[in-house]
Amino acid sequence: MSVAIAGAGAALARLLQKPAQGLATCSRQQHLRTRAQRLNARRTATVRGFTSSGRTLEKRYTEDHEWIDTSNPELASIGISTYAAKALGDVVYVELPTVGTEVNKGDAIGAVESVKSASDIMTPVSGTIQEVNHVLEEKPGMINKSPEADGWLAKIKVSDAAEMDGLMDAESYRKFTEDVDKK
């Protein structure tokens, strides 16, 4: 997901002053803690799912903070990560792709907008859009409530399964976001 901070926002980022940064660091530590807890919870949930239904929820992540569920390449869900949803803030508008569109890996297939910014969503793999989540048109806040489940954006028929191998698994993505935060 590439974030194009709205014009004013970009200026605001430049204007950040010391007291605000100090407080924000504090909030980031809290945020890291919460995220670690959530990731642990999710790992536990995955194991349970595997033993009961036999179906693995195998998520892969991009450096742009999208996820794809690789368990069914014929109809793979795409969305944005919990980390990204948190960083965006309250999503107030979601632009969905059109069903039937053929897309190449990295193409912008939609966008999410919060009060402060607009962010393109790029498809992690090439393929054809099969379904879109119309719920998000009425309830864009679903992206914040459930970014990695009910807040899915689209389902894609993957044209080249090998493209999924190059993506990060949950553990690598967690490390990646920690490194991003450190910078």
Place this chain on the structure above:
Amino acid sequence: MVPFGGYSMPVQYSDLGVGESHIWTREKCSLFDVGHMVQYHVEGPGAEAFLESLTPADLKSLPPGQNTLSALLHPVTGGIVDDCIITRLEAGPRHLFYVVLNAGCREKDYTFLCQAVENWDNTINPVVHLRHLQHDGEPYGLIALQGPLAASILKSALAETCRVDLQKWYFGTAKHITLALPSAESLPIVASRGGYTGEDGFELSIHPSQVVAVTELLLQRAGDDRLRFAGLGARDSLRLEAGMCLYGHDLDDTTTPVEAGLSWIIPKSRRTRERSGFNGAEAIIPQLMPKSEGGTGVKRRRIGLVVDGAPAREGAVVEDGEGNVVGKVTSGCPSPTMKKNIAMAYVQSGLHKAGTELQVVVRAKRRKAVVTKMPFVPSKYWKGGVSPG
């Protein structure tokens, strides 16, 4: 602050998101640390005439304690160097002005003002001094209290010896106040009623040694069910709803006040032959009159838009009904108060009337946009009447 996608996200505090913080400000009160803004004193017998040579403000008739929005202007073109608030301070010498400028223009303004002082000194003009407000290299702090509870919160923090009547302290005026700091005697604070959100509120200019103490006092007296920190994210959406410009986006060096819809900062008294000797007047005064009446008019104007569907952000192209490009968006966001997408744009003169239907291109799709009068959300400045808060 969250680093993300190669950008630094605009600041917000940990307890409220931007949208929540925005609503909080409209319903209760927020504290904004805006100490990044640049504060000057301009003083001396030449101060009034000096500032009137750079800005279209009528400072001659500005009473003590009163302030005005104005703009530093480029010579000849009348382009806006920066927008500013000029206050003639209430106490002290009559020729003492307090000027607040944008942080984004810090170096440019400094160079511009120094050059202007130098030019001024090279003539027989009365003396003027320019002084950046700082102490031992630390700039003065600036804290904005904004929201319907601002007056009662400020009142609860006043020193016992400070007797100001908040009922009779109107929008656009500044007073010297002292607060009930627990640990030290409060140094005088210049407090201006107004702000950058459209709400009632105050901006407090504070000696650098007491900024933290004042902030803590306000937070403690108010309690966190009434007052919260707000970041620059909420500040931006609030000012946009209030129809206020952000320099570098809605205003720049090539834009005149008339194009920016700020003709009202050029009072009638400064449009006369005798007193229109401000920078760029030769370009600006004719713009105030349309061609049909012997003026030059302007080719483009700043307007407000309400956009359907996706929010239009800075840079989005504005088209007329036939798809001809007629302008560009300079600021935009989803309005948390109105639950609609609002934007400011510059469009061809003639298409600037409220109700004109245009369209805005967002991600290659055309979205309906209607020219709308600003402010989008009515301002609630304190001008007397029923009790504030």
